[in-house]
Every structure is written in structure tokens, then in C-alpha cells.
Amino acid sequence: MSDACLSVSNLSTHLGSDTRPIRAVDGISFEIKKGETFALLGESGCGKSITALSLMRLLPTSGRIMSGQVQFGSQDVLKLSESEMRGIRGGGMTMIFQEPMTSLNPVLTIGVQVSEALRVHLGETGIAARQHVLDLLDAVRIPDPERRIQEYPHQLSGGMKQRVMIAIALAGQPDLLIADEPTTALDVTIQAQVLDLMQQLQQQQGMAIFLITHDLGVVAEMADRIAVMYAGQIVEQAERDTFFSNPSHPYSRKLFESLPTMAKRDQALFVIKGFVPSLQTQFEGCRFAPRCDHAMTVCHERPPTWHVDGRRQVLCHLYTRGEDVTRLNEPPTLSMPVGSIAQTEAESELLLQVHALQVHFPIEKGLFKRTVGHVRAVDGVDMTIRNGRTLALVGESGCGKTTVGKSILQLIRPTGGSVRFDGAELTSLSHSELRHRRTDFQIIFQDPYSSMNPRMLVNDIIAEGIKAQGDRDAPEQRRARVEKQLQQVGLSADSAARYPHEFSGGQRQRISIARALAVEPKLIICDEPTSALDVSVQAQILNLLQELQKEFGISYLFITHNMSVVSYIADEIAIMYLGRIVECGTVRDVLRSPRHPYTQALLSAVPTLDPGTKREVIRLQGDIPSPSNPPTGCYFHPRCPKSMDICRQCYPGRSSVNGRHHVDCHLYTIDEPNPGGVER
């Protein structure tokens, strides 16, 4: 085939010891055509990054390619010598990584790093190279490249760094760009910018993109063809439209079903039972069979073979044996219908009232630590949470949403404002008074790996709060309480005698929840509790949180940047920008008819799953300003597509759209409200 850019056949890569290898990539084959975007979709640990590294032959030292062929142009990459390979890397195919922060050398300027790639691949030096660097930076839409060329990586934002990485990748004029989760570490508005840029560059240069991601939304946005990877194997390959209109493999279907959406509110999310199998196991039948609802006996006995059907290929017995696949289309029976709490619109009591909350960190300089300014991480936030309800606090990274959570808990003492919790003013409590009230409000963190002391048993972790509150229970009683807690979050009682590192990410998050629940709190602050988890695990945790809310009437402050999670779980929503809340209201009101231009842009930047509806994305210019030096007037005006003169002069007051929906924007303070809202 002449139009193939890269064709991989039967590639196997092993990691770890020879005796018990981890079969990270186990005989996969695919083909990328010239100029197309091919997406490899899979959950963490399924071997997708190792696939990419195998193609570049950049495996870690314990990794080795066992068999297979990687035909790139006219060469078999796996047969090249190391020095020939260096010519391919960067020149023929090139790679950008997930973490732009660590991919650039912090002690070299941007210009030097880009021109190095030019020197290596094109042999350009001097004035010509400099001009080329400027062109490249311009091509990746870095504003003011003349100035940026002399700057160091730490002076750039995350999105900028990723663009520089793309510029370096483009320097060698590659035929294939391998992008390993290129936007996972970026905010949604920046992600939209970067994805847009990649698409445009692809059209201009005609290169192929091999996109590795776990995000169905990104895939829907970018890919021409899609391969779904599960436990080291590709289980389905299809054209985008075919895939999104009718995913074939039971695993692909489950992925879609476990996504939280507005439509699935008030019901439990579908979860894939069991866990991803260890890649050290020797598989006999289909790898997905133990978790599949449609598994037949043959699935456990023989590995499935490819079923090719027009523009799709599926690795599933259901298709090769001509089973009745229509039953796959039946809506899944839900194990646990969650009663709709949202129906009780009757106002429950106010639990938390935050008024004009401020957290300013002083910037100190010089020998005597003179305060030269403040980082206004949180700059006057008002919010209320009612008993048994969920408030979602949404914003991009660096907008201060985590600081809000921590300052409500008084983990960071606020510099101003009031936090009234259940009738008590938390900001004025002394350390010891606060210590006794701490059982009422708890926190769950984002990273399930750093949220538990690795040197303590699960039992001690969960019992810690009980002990800290001066509990004088006998050890057996306490043990029983811990076991009850564990069962409540869906873990077996014998987990208590194990260490956190023995658990997977989702299980650890359950332990975190159990630790918070053990002291019977009224409010739990969930700081991005699912953003480090895979979609199917995220569904489990969201279900658990819903269930617990129903049972105990706990209120949640849900801090997140993920709109689909918000639309599924939250009752009310507050949008935060640069330390201030710009819009708040019920989820339905805000998500259906956003008023603030920032909310509108934020919502439009979220990739949608339905590739059919091409929505209009509002592109925001530039990055979030620094909270140490916010713009005058409305903080959003430098990026706002609708900014007016008054926006530059003063911060807008709060205007009410309806009883529960408020927005801080000059557009609505003018007498005649101009609803520029995009109806969704």
C-alpha cells in the first residue's frame, strides 16, 4: 500500500524480568495513512504509551521488543541501527509528551532548544536558523516570538510550553507526529487551542498524527480512525463516525456508558465490573471476558479472532460466531437506581455560608522579607451550600479553587472574609476549638497516591480521625468501626491489614472516602477526586459519592474542571476565574444558558462526543493572567471577546438572572440585559 505512512504488524513488547514479563504490548497491528490522524484510545496501564515508545525505540531499559515489524516509509524501524534510528527520530517521526513542564530543559532558552532541533535535522545554523525558529514559533501561534526566543521555559505557561514542544517536533519536518496525551495536563480552554493548532498544522504540512489518549472527547474532535486498546491488545478499529455512532466491542460500549452526562443524572452510572487484569497473566480466552456482560463459554476458552466488517474491525467472539449482536444495544440494566434527591426542591437548611473569602499570600523580597505584593489566590468569594446538596466549583488550574477548599477547612487560614459553618464562625476559632469541630468537614484529594501515608496500615489510616477526636473505644470496637467503614465504600474487611500501595487508584480513592466518612462529617470537600482516575473507575467513585449522599445527607463541595462530571453530580455550580466567582446558579441554568462570556467559552471548549454536531468553539486568546498582578477592571477583559470600555475600568457588580442564577458581568448590569448566551 503506497498511502501508508506507518504500518505496524504483530508488535510485542515486554517489560520487566524474563521469567515473569509484563506483556505491555501483545501482538498489535495497525496502519496509519499519510496525513491522517489515528487515535489509540485506552485506559491507563493498557500499554498505549509503550506502543509509542516501541515505535520510536525509546523503551525504558527493562523493556524489549520481542517480535513484530514496524514499517515506516521503506524501512523497518526495528531493524535499523541505533545511529540510523537517530535520523528517524525527530526527522521522520517525532514525539510530544504529556508533561510539557519536564520536556523542556530549564536552563536553555526556547530559541536554543528549537534551533538545536533545526541544526540536527536540517543542518541550519546562524541567521537562517534564527529566522526559521521565528517562523516555527509563529506557526505554533506563540505571540511575540522575537521576545519569546530569549525566554526560558519557566517564563512560559503550560500551554505555551506544549506549543514550543510542537515547534521542536515540527522542526525536523516529520511525516508522523506521535502525540502521547498531548493535552491531558492542560486546561480545557488551552486544550482547545492546542488541538486546534495541531489540526491546522496537520492540514498545512500533510503529516500523519498518531494520537494517544484516554479522552473520548479529544478522540471525537481529532481522529480520523480509532483503535481501542485493552490489556495490551487492540480490540476494535474503526472510522470515527462508525465508532461513535455504533461502538462494537463490548468494552468500547461500556466506556461510553460509564461517561457521566447531564442526561444520566438521578441514576447510577454504568460501571465495568472487576479490574483491568495484570499484564503479567497468561491469557487463555478473551482478555475482557471476565468483565464482559455478554461473555459466553467460548470467550473464556479461546482468544477471539478479528471480524472485519466494512470500515470496522472487532476482536470479539460475538461477531465471529454470528451471535445476535442486537442485544448489545439494549440499554444496560442498572444495578442501583439512585432516587432523585434533586426533586426535593424545598429549601433545606444552609450548612455553609462563605462571604467575601480572601486568601492573599504575601510576596516577600529582600533581606528583611519586605512584603512587595500579594498573590490574590482567592479574592472575595461568596458561596452557600445547603444540607445534602452538591455545589460544584469549576475553573481552570491556577484560578484558586483548591485554595478555596482548603481555606474553608482552615487548612490555609483565610486573610479576610467569613466562613460560617452550621452556625459557627470558623475563621475566628482557635486552633484547639477548631480541632474539635474538624469532624464536621472533611476533604478528599485528587491524587490517590499521595493522600495516604505509605507507612501506615489501612486500619490505622481510617482509625486516625476517630483516635484524634479522643475516642476511648476498645481496640476491637474501633476495628469493627473501621471494617464497617470499609464495607460501606465497597472494600472487603480484610483490606484493613494491608498497606496503601497494595491497592489500585480507584481503591485508594475509596479508602480516602472511608477515612473522611469515619468521623461522620456533614460536608466533604472533594478536590478533583476523579481526575486522576480512568473513566470506568470514575463512574464507580461517582456512584459511591451519590449513594453516600443519599444515605447520610452529606453535602459536597465538588472542585473540578470536568464539565461532564459537574453536569452529572452537582446541584449547583459556581464558575471561578482568577480568584473570583464569575457566575453561579443551578446546574441546569448555568450549563443550559451560560451568561458570562468566560462560562460560555469554557463550555464551548469542552470536546463533545458527538462528532456530528459541529459546535462553534469560542476561542479565548492568551493565558490566565497571574493572580499576583490581576488586570484592572474585570479580570477577564483581556481575554473576553465581548469586552467593552467599562470592563477595563471597574470590576462588575453581581447581577441576578433569576432567583438562583447570578453573574458578574457588565453585559448584564446595563439596564437592558443583553443575553448573549449560547443555548445548548
Next chain:
Amino acid sequence: MLVLFWTDVLIFLLVGMVLIFVLYARRREHLCAPWREVARSGVAMGSLVVLGFYIVIGLLDSIHFRPAMSPNQDNGQVQYANEILSVFDRLVTPLRVRGEKTYSAPFAAFLYTKETVELPDGRQRRQFPRLKYGASHLTDPETEKTADIVMTGMFAAAKGLLVWGVLCTVLITALGKWKHQALRSVFAQMRAGQTTVRWRSMLYTLGILMVISFVAADLSMKYHILGTDKVGENVFYQALKSIRTGLVIGTLTTLIMFPFAVLLGLMAGYFRGWVDDVIQYLYTTLSSIPGVLLIAAAVLILQVYLDNHADEFSSVSERADLRLLFLCLILGVTSWTSLCRYLRGETLKLREVDYIQAATALGVRHFTILTRHILPNVMHIVLITVVLDFSALVLAEAVLSYVQIGVDPTMNSWGNMINSARLEMAREPIVWWSLFSAFIFMFSLVLAANLFSDALRDAFDPRLRQQR
């Protein structure tokens, strides 16, 4: 009658603490795992055997007593000698008591200096007199010595190998019993180096050390294998006695600095604010004072005290011991700053970690957070620093004694041996064996400690662990 020196008490306290830690760690997986990593490293286990030899000698030399003299004729009461000996002294009594007149070279049969001897016929002649003990069993040392050394050495080596073989057999049998495996398969695994603990390199090192110590023991009964010093004392005995001094300096100093560094470092990092300012001020000031100056001043003050209160001490060894302890103390005071700074930095990082925040949110007390969450997570740093510091301190003792602000001149130490060698090296013909012995003993201890600490760091440092 048992005599307890201050350093003895502290040494056995340290041994006790190590034992308690071992018992505590045995049941905790996260504490055992890095040690298992260490046990897999052949170099580390070999070094451990060498260190073990030093430690055994050091411990034997730390049990002091006054030997009983023959019962008094009058009342039958047991009288104790004024002299204080250690168990080790008792074991090597021949080395201790068989002194010559002055210098003699290793394996020599004659003194190193000429003396005027009266011949039987009444004439006087200057010649090298025969030694009282060294090679005294030979009638004609010139012809017989080499053969005798070789023969004795070979015989001793054979004995050493025999004992080593017995030890190996005992070990293999014990392992086989413990793991319920056939002896043959245990042996095969061990030879192939596939055991979880690297027995192979341990046994090889043990074999070499066994041969060396048997040969040295047998030969030193007949010769002064490392010569004698100015007052005719056996240099081999001095070098062996110096082991305890080196170990005491290397370990007790860390024991003394440990509470300072850990407590202050954790407090500075955790509480921040003025606590941090005060502690930082303290250690920056302290580390700006030249260490040698501080040590010299402290040792001089102590010396004046000792001289003025000579009657408070029952023996010379007790005075020397106090000076050793004081040296450890002052070395500890000057060396805690780097560990403290390191711990402060680590605590600053840790206090922002989610699980510490979660503990605060649960209302856990500051002290509990420090001891339960932060301390266990910085212990690897403490351990790595302590082991790395050990060899530096052993070397520091030599330097300090050389400039005469180290241990008491009456105490055996490698530093004092080197110090005395200053004059010996200027002498014609030179006396090289004091320096040589001190060098060999110190070198093998420090090398073993360094190799061991490298393996320890590889196993305990989380950053290095990730790279594997």
C-alpha cells in the same frame, strides 16, 4: 569486678536500640523491603562481614572490669587490681604483656636499635640484641625464620579454612532446615548467587577474613607481626585496640547529634514562622564557626577541668574515656547542622503533602503528625546520613588526634598512632609500621563502611529507586 565507662553504657544502649528497631521492623513490610534490597547486593553483604569483624572486636573491647588478684592472706577478701582491662584485653593477653624494649620491625628477631652488650668474654660490643619475645623460639633466626613463618602461616591458614568449612556447613544445614529444602539445592542456589540474601559473597569474605585472622593470631604468638613501637608495645595490639575508639567516635557522635538534628529539623520545617527563623539562625551561626576551632576550645577546657580535678577519677582510663565522650559530644554539636538542614527541607515538602493535610483536617495533634506521619517518612534520610557520616567521623578522629585535640594521648587510636609516626618518619632509618598499620586498619573499615552505605543509599533513596 565490672567497670562501666560512660562510652560503654552508650554503646550498649545503641546496640539495644538497634535490636529493638530490628524487632520492630521485622513485622513491617515497608521497613523490611529496602533492607532486602541491601541483602541482595553482594558488595554490601561482603562489606557487612568486614564491618561485623570490627564491631565484634569493638564490643568485646567495651566490656571492662578490674581483674581479681589472689585473695588477701589476712581476711580472705578478694582484692581487685587497679588496672582496668576489657574482655578483649584478656583474650589477647600475650600481645598485651609481651613488650620489648623499643622499636622492632615486623617479624624481626632483633631490636631495631643497637645496644651495648657485654660479651661473655667481658668485652663490650654494640650490636642489635635479640628480642625478648619476637622469634625467641628460634635458635638461628637468620636461617630458620622464613621457613618457620611459612610453615606456621600455612598451618594456620588450613585451620582457618577448616573452621570456615564448618561454619559454611552449619549455615547450609540451618538454611535447609528453615526453608525445608534439600541441602544440595540450598548449596546450588548459594553457589549460583540466587539466594535472596547474598550468602555467597558473605561466605567468601568470611573465608578470607578467617584465613587472615588465623594466620595473624598464630604468627603473633611467635612474632611481632606489625612490629613494636618506641616503648616496645606491640603495634598490632595497638591497632586492634584503636578499633573501639574509631567505632565509638563514628557511632556515638551520630547518636548524640541525632535528637538535635531530627527534633529541630522537623520543628523548623513543620511549624515555619518564628520557630523556623530561630532554628535556622541557630544552625547557620553554628555552621559558620570553624569546627576545628570549636573542638580545640572545648577539648582544652575539658583538659583543664580534668587536670584540676584529677582526684575525682579513679583511673587514667576513666579520664581518657571522659575525654573521648566529650569529643563525641563536641563533634556531634558541630555536625548536626547539615542533617538538620536536610530534614527541614524534606519536612517543608512533606507538610504540603495530601496525607498531612488530611491528618490536619481530621484534627490530629501537631505532635502526633510529627511523630506518626513526618518522622517515619524522613527516616530514610536520617539512616543514609548516619551511615555516610560514619566514615567521615572515623577519618575526622585521625585528623583531630594528629593536631592533638583528639582523644587522650594515653588512649589507643589510629590518630595517635599516626601522630606518633610523625617523628618516626623523620627518623633514620625510618619506622614505617605504625603508620602502615593504622592506615590498613582505618582504610579497610572506612572502605567497607562506604561500600555498605552506597548500597544502603541505593535501596533507601526513593529517587534512586524510581530509576530502576
